[in-house]
Amino acid sequence: MATSRLSYIHQPVTFQYMYETVTDRLRILAEEDPDREAFVFYGYDQKRQSLTRKEILDLSTNTAKHLILSGVKKGTHVAVCMSNSIEMLVAIIGVTLAGGIPFFSPGNLKDGTDLIDMMNTLNGEFLIIDASKGDDNWNIIENIWPRSEKSSEKVPSLKMILFNGTGPLDSGLTSSTLQSLRDFFKEPVSSTDVNMPVLQPEDHLAYFCTSGSTGAPKTVTYTHFGTLNWTKSCDITMNISAESRMFLDRTFSWVVGYPRTYLTEGTTRIFVDNRMTLAGKHTEFLCNIIERERCDVVFLPGYIARDVINMPSLVDNFKNVKHIYMGGERMKKVFYDSLIGKYCKYLSTLYGLTEMGGSLVYSNTTSPFEDGIVGKPVQGMELKIINSDGAVVQTGEQGEICLRSVWRLVAYHGMEQQFRQTVDNENWLHTGDIGHLRDDGNVIVHGRYKEWISSGTNKFFPWMIENVLGTMPGVAQVFAVGVPDPRLGQVVCACVMPKPDMRLTEEDLKTFCDGKFLTESTALGISCKPRYHFIMDSIPLLGSGKIDRIKIGAMAKERFGL
Structure with missing residues (x-):
């Protein structure tokens, strides 16, 4: 691994690339151990199939x-x-x-x-x-x-x-x-x-849609080679092996949920009907599955992690779990503090994109936690951070995160112009995320360009405001979104989801903000203090399970007639 004063880092490859197809992998695994469980499924009726x-x-x-x-x-x-x-x-x-x-x-x-x-x-x-x-x-x-x-x-x-x-x-x-x-x-x-076709590693494997969390979804084209190798690199980083029994609820239609780790390692995959995890009504049953199936690796999205932490009696269900990993959102410190040592020994966050797969991994065993930390590149990944002119910034300076590897997407289907806007002539993929490289080689993500709340000439990341809103008593989840303003372009709306059985009003939220934020910034003039205050009764989710920030913004605009 090499670092310098410039914000560039890469992780050399220690494994031989898997130049194989899904067909090859299925046959090899079946020949190695034909009677070993490969997949275990629990349907909405809670019945087990394997x-x-x-x-x-x-x-x-x-x-x-x-x-x-x-x-x-x-x-x-x-x-x-x-x-x-x-x-x-x-x-x-x-x-x-x-x-x-x-x-x-x-x-x-x-x-x-x-x-x-x-x-x-x-x-x-x-x-x-x-x-x-x-x-x-x-x-x-x-x-x-x-x-x-x-x-x-x-x-x-x-x-x-x-x-x-x-x-x-x-x-x-x-x-x-x-x-x-x-x-x-x-x-x-x-x-x-029947004559079965002969497949090649560079053949197209599947089309995966991006989440659409920052706009219209794009159709990402992946090859057999690309899918197997970004998975293999992440497996090595997170110690996932043939002996692992992994609970992963993500849909097969999502690049992380596709049955990748079985194909690369032979890992037994335990999965469920997605309705069970999204509804929030089956937390105890899901934890019973984790215990019953002796899962040692568990993917725990933020909304399930919150459900689990709020039911401390379920901690014994995690006695076999060594490793919990999260992805698709910023790791909250509450997860770091609440899960390690009780629910798992290792807690990781996986940073990636549909276009590149898993790209960086942070683990509690490697570096001290910092809000927004996403870790270091996996093997075979290069990273640089650039300014608006395309120049690589110095370590510690903010800029756009760019990634490069041999297994990135090969195209956006039918969207050549958008592809060229994302992948430049040197094969760097521009993520649209803003962050900085720490001296120890860890990357800290601050947000996305499209998440910026731009008020006048000043720009604020939602998390800056959400960290304060999260200290309000009685709140379960908090969001800061930009809403239209005829003079400043955008102003901040504080959106809060109360804890169950907590009665909070928009006036309560306004009073809290009045006590926490300056009306005028001492340095910038325009403050990030929320102008509008919205008590939510539900959190909209995308099909992937990610929080739909665009929808939250639309709800706020509708609430205040903006």
């Missing part, structure tokens, strides 16, 4: 053969609109083995227009969707492909829909256009009937 290494290979291979016989070939784009389940796992791996490229849509609108738009953007030829006769998703199916010869007007490229659910085929669609995914699983296909 697959061995051999079972996941056999099921996904058989599904791939069905898909090939149905018309999937190398390069076919397949839309997947599903929640985490054994069926989703087998489906996306089956698509890959068939040579198809899965892309993922959350399906938020009842009429299916968001799904239709995405399928048309990516020329989706197949759709795999959770749907049973009579439910909302079944209505989406009939809207996408209605009982009419004019059906191709909706999604001209669509050839077949596979539904994961139940229901008689009385919708007017023929078996050649609508089929049951579960039938694919049940009906064996002779190996002599």
Whole structure:
């Protein structure tokens, strides 16, 4: 590892790159230990299902053969609109083995227009969707492909829909256009009937959408090589191995949630229906799973961590847990203070982007904690911090964080201009995050350019204000957002979510802010003191589980008619 006075750092590679495909890895792992559990799933009904290494290979291979016989070939784009389940796992791996490229849509609108738009953007030829006769998703199916010869007007490229659910085929669609995914699983296909495609490490593996937390989502193209190698680098940094049993609730459609660590290490993955973690009503059951499955590595997003800490009786469920890691948000000091030594020995934060995968890791064992710390680059990662002119700044100075590695995204699908705005001619990926490099090689993130609250000529990061708001008695979560002001451009709105059973008013919040913030900054003139005060009754989340700051800003503007 080399550092200098300039804010540049890199971490050399000590492992040989994995020049393999998902197909290669599935076969190797099944041959090594066919009867070992590969995946364990708990559905919304709280029932346990599992697959061995051999079972996941056999099921996904058989599904791939069905898909090939149905018309999937190398390069076919397949839309997947599903929640985490054994069926989703087998489906996306089956698509890959068939040579198809899965892309993922959350399906938020009842009429299916968001799904239709995405399928048309990516020329989706197949759709795999959770749907049973009579439910909302079944209505989406009939809207996408209605009982009419004019059906191709909706999604001209669509050839077949596979539904994961139940229901008689009385919708007017023929078996050649609508089929049951579960039938694919049940009906064996002779190996002599199908020619499986030959895949290469640089072939496209999947399209992952960015979270859209700072604007419209972009479709990130990843290869087999890229996905396996950024995962391998993070595995080494976080001591994840074949012996690990990892609890990770993230959806397979998210780059962190994709079944990566099984493919690289053979790690047993324990996962659940995402509705259980987002609802906040199943905390005790989730912790029981962690204990029952002897999980030693646990991914704990901030909202679940808060739920766990607020139920101290559950600490015994973590007796097997050695390592908790977080990602997708700034690590709060309350997590650092509350989790280490009680719920885990090691606490890490994983910094990354959909475009680059996991890029930096901080662990409590390596360096002292500081608000905003995201750690040091993983093996194979370069980092520099630049000013607005593109020059590398001195260590300790703030600037934009840029990353470079051999496994970054290869494209934004259909968005060449946006790709060139993100990845420059020297292959540096511009993250849009602002931070500085500490003397010890750790990076401190201050926020995103797009999160800046710009008031007059002064700019404030939300966390500067949120650190103060978080000291108010009775608050559970706090957010500072910029709202329109006709004179200054933006002013600050303090948004607070009270703790359960706590009665807080907007006047209480205003009084607190009056006692904490100067009305006029002694140095800048314009203060970061909140002008508006908003008591929230819910926290909007993106499909990835990240907090939707854009939505919070929109709620604040609506509340005050701005």
